[in-house]
Amino acid sequence: MRILRYIGRRSLFIGPQLFGIILVSFLLVKLIPGDPAVMMLGPFATEEQLAMLNEEMGLDGTIIDQFWIYLQNLVQGDLGTSWQTTKPVFDDLAIRFPATLELITLSLLLALLIGIPLGVAAAYFKRSIVKKFSDYYGLLAGSLPDFWLGLILIYLFYTIMQVAPAPLGRIDFAVLPPAPVTNFLIIDSLIAGNWQALWSTLGHLVLPVVTLAVINAGPILKMTQATMERMLESDLIRYAEMCGLPKSVVIRKAFRNSLPSVVTIVSVLYGFLIGGAVLVEIVFSWGGAGQYAVQGVLNADINPVLGFVLFSAILSLIIYLLVDLIYFAIDPRIRG
Amino acid sequence: MSAVLTVDGLVKHFPIAGSRSVVQAVNGVSFSVAKGETLSLVGESGSGKTTVGRCVLGLIKSTDGAIGFHGRPIDRRRNIRSRELRGKLQLVFQEPAESLDPQVRIGNTIAEPLRSMGVSRPDQRRRVREVARRVGLRDSTLEQFPAELSAGQQQRVGIARAIVTDPELIVLDEPTSALDPTARAEIIDLLIRLQQELETAYLFISHDLSTVRYLSHRVAVMYLGMIVELGTAKELFSHPRHPYSVGLLSSVLLPNPNLKRESAVDLAGEIPSPIDLPTGCYLAGRCPFADDRCRSEMPGADTVAEGHTVNCFKHRDALRGHEALDYFDDFQVEAEKLLGAGRR
Numbered sequence: 001m002r003i004l005r006y007i008g009r010r011s012l013f014i015g016p017q018l019f020g021i022i023l024v025s026f027l028l029v030k031l032i033p034g035d036p037a038v039m040m041l042g043p044f045a046t047e048e049q050l051a052m053l054n055e056e057m058g059l060d061g062t063i064i065d066q067f068w069i070y071l072q073n074l075v076q077g078d079l080g081t082s083w084q085t086t087k088p089v090f091d092d093l094a095i096r097f098p099a100t101l102e103l104i105t106l107s108l109l110l111a112l113l114i115g116i117p118l119g120v121a122a123a124y125f126k127r128s129i130v131k132k133f134s135d136y137y138g139l140l141a142g143s144l145p146d147f148w149l150g151l152i153l154i155y156l157f158y159t160i161m162q163v164a165p166a167p168l169g170r171i172d173f174a175v176l177p178p179a180p181v182t183n184f185l186i187i188d189s190l191i192a193g194n195w196q197a198l199w200s201t202l203g204h205l206v207l208p209v210v211t212l213a214v215i216n217a218g219p220i221l222k223m224t225q226a227t228m229e230r231m232l233e234s235d236l237i238r239y240a241e242m243c244g245l246p247k248s249v250v251i252r253k254a255f256r257n258s259l260p261s262v263v264t265i266v267s268v269l270y271g272f273l274i275g276g277a278v279l280v281e282i283v284f285s286w287g288g289a290g291q292y293a294v295q296g297v298l299n300a301d302i303n304p305v306l307g308f309v310l311f312s313a314i315l316s317l318i319i320y321l322l323v324d325l326i327y328f329a330i331d332p333r334i335r336g
Numbered sequence: 337m338s339a340v341l342t343v344d345g346l347v348k349h350f351p352i353a354g355s356r357s358v359v360q361a362v363n364g365v366s367f368s369v370a371k372g373e374t375l376s377l378v379g380e381s382g383s384g385k386t387t388v389g390r391c392v393l394g395l396i397k398s399t400d401g402a403i404g405f406h407g408r409p410i411d412r413r414r415n416i417r418s419r420e421l422r423g424k425l426q427l428v429f430q431e432p433a434e435s436l437d438p439q440v441r442i443g444n445t446i447a448e449p450l451r452s453m454g455v456s457r458p459d460q461r462r463r464v465r466e467v468a469r470r471v472g473l474r475d476s477t478l479e480q481f482p483a484e485l486s487a488g489q490q491q492r493v494g495i496a497r498a499i500v501t502d503p504e505l506i507v508l509d510e511p512t513s514a515l516d517p518t519a520r521a522e523i524i525d526l527l528i529r530l531q532q533e534l535e536t537a538y539l540f541i542s543h544d545l546s547t548v549r550y551l552s553h554r555v556a557v558m559y560l561g562m563i564v565e566l567g568t569a570k571e572l573f574s575h576p577r578h579p580y581s582v583g584l585l586s587s588v589l590l591p592n593p594n595l596k597r598e599s600a601v602d603l604a605g606e607i608p609s610p611i612d613l614p615t616g617c618y619l620a621g622r623c624p625f626a627d628d629r630c631r632s633e634m635p636g637a638d639t640v641a642e643g644h645t646v647n648c649f650k651h652r653d654a655l656r657g658h659e660a661l662d663y664f665d666d667f668q669v670e671a672e673k674l675l676g677a678g679r680r
Contacts, residue, residue: 235435239497242395242416242427244452256439333438333483 003328010324014317018310022074025309026067034300040083070306079310080303084295089307092292097311098183099170100281100288104273106205107212108266114217116262119224120255123232134221141218147279150211154283157207165203167284175200208284212277216269223265227258259330267323271316275308338406339368340505340537341392346401348387348561352611360610361387363561364401369505372535376548376569378584379558382607385541388558389507392539393425405505423453423501430510432490436482443468443478446496453501463500470533471496471526488519492526499530505537512547524551545585549573554643557581560610560618566637567644577640577651579603579623617648625650 037053038045054060058069073080079089122134150167157164170185171177177185178192186205189198231237231254240250278290289308296304327334346365349358362384369375377385391398394415403410405421416425426449429435436445446468447460455463468478471492482490491511498506508527512520528551531538542548548555552569557578565578576582583603605622608614616633620626629649637645648654 235429235431236437238395239427239429239435240437240448242393243449244417244419244422245448246452253437253439257437331438332481 003325006324006328007321010321017317018313021313022071022306022310023067025306026070027063029297029302029305030063030066032297032300036083036300036302039300074310079307082296082301082304084299084301084304089303092304093289093307093311095180095183096287096289096292097315099185099286100274100277100290101315102170102184102186103205103208103281103286103288104212104270104277106209107216107273107277108270110209110213111217111220111269112266114213115220116224118217119221120228120251122221122225123228124251126229134225138218138222138225141215141221144215145279146211146215146277147283149215150208150280150283153207153211164207165200167207169285169287170201170204171197172200172204204284208280208286211280211283212273216273219265219269220262224258224262227261228254231255231258256330260327263323263326263330267319270319271312274312274315338371339404340371340406341539342368342402342404342407343388343392344402344404346388346391346403347399348384348391348396349399357611360613361561362391362398363613365558365561365563366401367556367563367566369537369539371504371537372531373554374531374538374540374552376540376542376552376555377558378542378545378548378555380543380584380607382560382610383558384561384610385558386509387561389427389509389539389541392505393427393507423449424504426498426501426503426506428491428494428498428506428508428511431514432487432494433482433514435494436490438482440481441478442473442480442482442485442493445482445493446478446500449497449501464496467496467500470499470530486519487515488522491515491519491523495523495526495530499534499536502534503536505539508538508540508542510542510544511540513542513544520547527551557584560607560613562618562647564619564647565645567641571641571644575655577644577646577655578648579625579650579654580619582654623650625653 035050036057037050037059041049041053051060058066061069070080077090079093081087082089082092085092118130118134118137121128122131125131154164154167158166165172175197176194178188178194178197181188181191185201186198189195189201234254234257236257237250237254240253245253275290275293277288278294280286281288281291282294289311293305293308296302296308344366346362348362349360351358365384365388367375377388379385387396390396392403392410394403394410394412394417397412405425408414410416410421410425415421416427436442440448443461443464446464450460450463464478465475468475473489473492473496477485477489482493485493491514494511511527512523515523524547527538530536538551540548540552549569554567555569555572556563557565557572557580559580565572565576565581572581573585576585580603603619603622604624608618608621614621614631616629616631617623617626617635620630623630627650633649635647635649637647638651639645640651
């Protein structure tokens with residue numbers, strides 16, 4: 001009951017939050033220097049041609065007018081057109097967002113598999129080699145740039161050992177992609193029963209996923225370790241230990257009480273990676289959402305940028321709502 | 337009365353990382369606690385009273401000295417965790433909220449110590465309900481989570497969890513200092529009543545002197561890891577002999593403006609560092625009675641009355657200046673007033 005009321009109350013804020021995000025990002029994007037008309041028509045365009053194109057695109061009005069037009073289109077589900085791809089932004093993002101989501105979801109899952117066990121072990125065995133290892137790991141993961149690691153992995157596994165596929169997208173050119181349903185290639189291949197495509201997709205995912213996971217396991221490891229260390233020192237765990245409860249029970253108890261902060265760091269990483277994976281996307285020619293947005297920024301192509309911001313915002317709100325639901329499930333103090 | 341707990345010459349030094357010197361947290365402490373008796377350790381923060389409590393439970397390894405439970409040693413190998421002593425020694429923490437697992441229902445929290453003692457589930461449940469009633473928790477509370485309880489109720493849970501195993505000794509590590517006055521009074525009453533019913537020995541660690549006065553049979557005053565004065569609560573509060581005890585007692589603000597709180601013992605200055613302690617009496621630098629002997633020689637325990645020992649060369653001087661003040665009665669009256677507030 002409480003939870004339904006909570007979700008209802010949260011949903012009330014989604015509208016205003018989104019409006020605020022659109023407004024701010026619209027104004028910020030408009031501040032970026034660069035005239036799209038000049039970009040589109042090239043250096044030999046005449047003044048009249050430029051003016052005409054500006055008028056056509058609605059760029060001759062004030063910023064308020066432009067924002068109003070954008071909002072009106074948005075309400076009808078029209079995010080505008082990208083002049084670079086000449087396609088509606090919505091259609092572009094419908095392909096590119098799943099590409100990014102597929103990548104970062106798998107990466108974070110793998111990062112969790114690396115970070116949590118290491119963090120727990122490092123916290124419990126304080127004077128062990130595991131602790132030393134995880135200290136260095138945390139330091140390295142925090143200081144290595146992800147794209148650099150991606151390049152190294154490509155060099156090792158593609159160039160030298162030739163076990164990984166070429167870093168050129170999400171699937172082999174020679175393989176027929178499955179019919180797009182969700183645009184998540186794994187899911188679509190499964191729906192279509194296209195095993196060849198599934199195999200190729202998974203193969204292409206390995207290196208970028210490992211790259212992102214190895215880097216992002218760092219903060220997860222650190223957070224798990226720090227929280228667990230604090231937990232293991234706490235009175236409640238000390239008492240459980242004194243009662244003579246088995247080690248595994250004590251560790252599980254401590255971990256359960258550390259879970260909220262692990263969930264928090266994962267949700268933060270998830271939101272961050274939607275745009276933050278862009279360098280890795282570029283290295284692997286992934287064609288993801290971040291890459292799309294960056295190209296938009298570089299070429300004064302506003303609509304893709306705004307569309308990306310809007311999509312990311314909605315996704316972040318969904319993630320935070322999910323996280324709140326997870327808190328509800330794991331923490332009786334909130335459940336009440 | 338046979339002693340449940342005996343501590344003899346307990347020493348605990350903590351090494352300092354990257355240094356050869358040590359923190360001398362406890363420097364030769366000896367006392368005993370009998371069945372059904374409350375011995376209180378009082379002193380300022382850093383006087384080593386909590387460390388003594390931890391050593392007694394075998395949670396930290398003592399540097400030297402012997403701790404005995406019914407005459408048999410407690411140490412790193414044989415302690416609160418070992419099967420043999422499981423449930424015989426218990427601990428109640430200062431912060432009830434932090435010592436209870438927020439994820440676990442109260443009933444299961446109280447049952448926790450029983451889980452590793454081979455008690456069957458139905459027996460656990462029966463026992464939990466029994467002690468819950470005993471400490472004044474409703475049956476419905478057992479289904480709740482710690483966050484739904486007030487601090488006072490949480491501490492009742494902490495106490496229920498401690499007595500569920502029918503222990504012979506409970507170390508109470510400042511169990512009331514995180515509570516508001518009403519809850520404190522209720523918890524103190526509960527502790528006294530439980531002790532009368534169960535004949536449990538309490539090692540009560542506190543700096544709250546009015547509480548100490550109210551529930552202790554005997555009191556040990558600690559200063560820099562040493563017991564400087566040990567005696568019955570009545571003796572010690574009415575005729576404190578050690579200058580430090582006098583200073584400590586007169587420093588307590590009783591909420592009664594009519595009481596005179598004058599004292600000839602004005603302890604100036606700071607506590608010396610427990611890393612390099614002075615030779616001679618540790619209080620010499622702050623004590624108005626100190627002479628050359630105090631500064632060069634460590635005073636031993638001097639028995640001034642039956643069961644009342646003082647580690648001071650000058651305790652006669654300290655007493656002389658103070659005979660007029662009878663702290664005991666002041667405390668008695670004020671403590672009754674204060675702590676009686678919560679009684680139904």
